[in-house]
Amino acid sequence: MIESASSDCPVLVLYTGGTLGMIPSAEGLAPGGDIEARLRRALAGLPPSRQASLPRFTVQSTSDPIDSSAATPRDWQRLGASIAAQVGDYAGVVLLHGTDTLSWTASSLAYQLQGLDRPVVVTGAMHPLESEGSDALDNIELALRFAAKPELQEVAIAFAGRLLRGVRTRKTHSEADDAFASFNYPVLGERIDDDAVLYPGRGLEAQQRGAPRFELPDYTSLAEGGVVRLTLWPGIQPWQLDAWLGDNRVRGALLEVWGGGNVPDDPELVGVLAKASGEGKLLAAISQCPIGGIAPGHYAAGQGLVQAGVLSGDAMTSEAAMTKLVHLLAQPLDEQERRRRFLTPLVGER
Numbered sequence: 001m002i003e004s005a006s007s008d009c010p011v012l013v014l015y016t017g018g019t020l021g022m023i024p025s026a027e028g029l030a031p032g033g034d035i036e037a038r039l040r041r042a043l044a045g046l047p048p049s050r051q052a053s054l055p056r057f058t059v060q061s062t063s064d065p066i067d068s069s070a071a072t073p074r075d076w077q078r079l080g081a082s083i084a085a086q087v088g089d090y091a092g093v094v095l096l097h098g099t100d101t102l103s104w105t106a107s108s109l110a111y112q113l114q115g116l117d118r119p120v121v122v123t124g125a126m127h128p129l130e131s132e133g134s135d136a137l138d139n140i141e142l143a144l145r146f147a148a149k150p151e152l153q154e155v156a157i158a159f160a161g162r163l164l165r166g167v168r169t170r171k172t173h174s175e176a177d178d179a180f181a182s183f184n185y186p187v188l189g190e191r192i193d194d195d196a197v198l199y200p201g202r203g204l205e206a207q208q209r210g211a212p213r214f215e216l217p218d219y220t221s222l223a224e225g226g227v228v229r230l231t232l233w234p235g236i237q238p239w240q241l242d243a244w245l246g247d248n249r250v251r252g253a254l255l256e257v258w259g260g261g262n263v264p265d266d267p268e269l270v271g272v273l274a275k276a277s278g279e280g281k282l283l284a285a286i287s288q289c290p291i292g293g294i295a296p297g298h299y300a301a302g303q304g305l306v307q308a309g310v311l312s313g314d315a316m317t318s319e320a321a322m323t324k325l326v327h328l329l330a331q332p333l334d335e336q337e338r339r340r341r342f343l344t345p346l347v348g349e350r
């Protein structure tokens with residue numbers, strides 16, 4: 001049973017791997033163990049006043065911490081199930097995750113943990129905890145502070161001094177500490193001096209009424225390739241599109257199209273989309289531009305998408321749209337209901 005969020009409860013820190021906990025190995029950086037002792041040792045280096053104002057926390061680790069480049073929908077499902085089962089016993093959760101696919105996991109968790117009534121804060125680092133000048137400690141400290149705030153009631157990402165909505169965020173830099181951005185939604189909060197400050201009116205708390213509505217479908221079949229992601233390029237051929245969409249293992253696809261929602265003016269190409277749609281495959285489109293949404297049909301060049309029954313993903317990130325397709329296709333919904341839910345904002349993703 002879910003108890004109401006209480007500041008008396010500790011925060012659960014769940015370690016899944018990533019650079020934050022890595023140590024050097026003969027093959028390069030690889031996930032290290034003993035994370036609880038290492039975290040506590042690092043936090044003990046903070047000034048006493050900052051240590052004193054941190055919430056109490058319990059640490060757990062997945063059985064086999066990974067580089068997040070190896071994560072699959074099965075990992076999203078396992079993490080969703082683990083958090084759903086335990087979150088009621090904690091004030092909030094901090095998920096320590098590799099940065100490479102952090103925004104994918106955060107997006108998937110948002111759909112699995114609908115109606116969440118307390119914080120799930122995902123963080124990681126661009127440098128290992130013990131390396132000189134690492135960003136890891138700052139990120140962990142910030143994530144712990146936000147994870148103890150009962151007003152935060154969604155899956156968010158704490159990184160480089162800012163709190164971003166998980167399902168709006170992308171990794172946009174492969175080297176800088178400030179590696180994540182949420183182009184189409186404002187930041188939820190920020191570090192100001194030593195405080196973690198939430199901006200009013202930006203979070204999901206107003207829509208998290210009543211009991212949590214966790215949806216924990218089995219992603220196994222989708223983890224075997226049921227949803228594909230296709231980025232168009234100038235000169236793409238209908239047979240190339242058909243090679244992906246015509247495969248009967250494919251049940252859904254995210255198309256990353258031009259600008260405001262345009263595709264090449266090629267009836268054969270549009271025919272491939274219409275055929276897949278007609279077979280009941282769930283097709284959605286977003287823009288290749290990271291900023292702004294799409295409105296298929298605004299240009300004549302977008303009519304093909306409309307005619308082929310491709311759903312508009314508006315200003316969703318690739319991560320938000322793909323994980324939503326997986327989430328909807330994993331449930332026993334009829335086609336109309338799936339299409340309706342795709343177009344409906346479920347967790348502030350659109």
Ligand code: ASN
Nearest residue numbers: 018019067068098099100
């Ligand atoms: N390859 C690492 C990972 O995603 C990158 C990182 O965490 N900074 O696990």
